Amino acid sequence: MATLQLDLAERSYPIYIDSHLLTSGDLLSQHIRGKRVCIVTNDVVAALYLEQLQLQLTDFDVDVIILPDGEAQKSLANFERIMSHLLANTHGRDSTLIALGGGVIGDITGFAAACYQRGIDFIQIPTTLLSQVDSSVGGKTAVNHPLGKNMIGAFYQPKAVIIDINSLSSLPAREFAAGMAEVIKYGILGDAAFFDWLEQNQEQIKSADKDTLIAMIERCCQCKADIVSADETEAGIRALLNLGHTFGHAIEAEMGYGNWLHGEAVATGMVLAAKLAVQLNLLEVSELRRIEDLLSSFNLPLSAPESMGFDSFIKHMRRDKKNVAGKLRLIVPHAIGQAVMHDDISEDMLQQIL
Structure with missing residues (x-):
């Protein structure tokens, strides 16, 4: 144990x-x-x-x-x-x-x-x-x-x-895949070696190998425990755990809770955050492709619902809990294994990717 x-x-x-x-x-x-x-x-x-x-x-x-x-x-x-x-x-x-x-x-x-x-x-x-x-x-x-x-x-x-x-x-396959979005998130936001491990162990994960699952879940829980121990009430570093969530929560709220699973929305949100990072020259395109490939390998969506445009996203994103003084704050990957909070991203920049 x-x-x-x-x-x-x-x-x-x-x-x-x-x-x-x-x-x-x-x-x-x-x-x-x-x-x-x-x-x-x-x-x-x-x-x-x-x-x-x-x-x-x-x-x-x-x-x-x-x-x-x-x-x-x-x-x-x-x-x-x-x-x-x-x-x-x-x-x-x-x-x-x-x-x-x-x-x-x-x-x-x-x-x-x-x-x-x-x-x-x-x-x-x-x-x-x-x-x-x-x-x-x-x-x-x-x-x-x-x-x-x-x-x-x-x-x-x-x-x-x-x-x-x-x-x-x-667990239904769709629910397991949704959980993998949060697993992959830990690799993107602060553990490049874990992201590598996930790429290398995809088949063992999909076949539900006991030792692989225990190792994977333990790595995620340890990462979260370390962050929460340092910042219980999300005053600083804990906000990084929201990678993909600002976009993802907007999808869930707009589409109706449960129509998109939380993990599915987070997966799409992480892709949108990575595309924004590429647009701002903060992330290499090759890193975006690795993120998309790993999410896609677990049958997770990479694109927002066709019915959602910029206006649909921004009305929800303006209510995000990370926002301060009415200013959007987004978690953006600079590399696999490094995410950074930004409060300098304008709605005009968002409109270009949404």
Whole structure:
């Protein structure tokens, strides 16, 4: 088992990565301080893994919230549903929420934990590749609003992240590919050697070789843990993790949450950021081609929806959380392994690539 530590003083926590962790009750129970547990999951994941998880919690008083599947469910309405369930079932400050699912479940459960009685414990058990390498680590919790993705939320850290790679065996190919966009992102933004490794190990990844997947997920989690430990609330370096996201969030909001998967939108966003960098003579065309080739090898989209022009993008990008004093701030790759935040890119420059 790979075990990492995200260091945040008293808010530090472990990240476990292996197979069969969903059936490791001792590992889970050591991070639950009270006797009350509420599992939040969705209908798809519940059918696959809820019973396994409940069997590890027979020493606890457990109840369950099952939401519908999909990005559209990361809403204020479902946040209120979780709050109402916790209140109706008299959960207290010693209760623990367990997020069993992908990024939607992890984000909304974490936000509920941050808010209920001003903060209760929660544990992340991510079941998608995207959530295992990105959203479950780092304490970003949120729900979406029709005018913007993740605009309502909090920085709130879990007590542990338990990653069972066996859950990837039930993941649809499209969802696995979407997760690979976030994996590739780590190579582009700050780890050229990892990008090389991904190019060299494409076939092992696609065939779901256990050791390859564990090594890949561990590398991503370590990268994110290092960045979050240095900048928990995104005041500086953590913003680099948003490579491709300013464009990507615009696509998701414009097209309707869930119609484009988050990873698909991020993949396209990274290509757009790289094309912008080429246009500004910050990135070699050969580097852009490598980025496109690796994304394309996992069947990820490289172009924005045909229906989206500059006006469609910019109305959403103006609401981006990184913006300061009304000025756009974009993460731009200068090379594979080096991304830089820019606040000197005008809307006219963007219009040329959009």
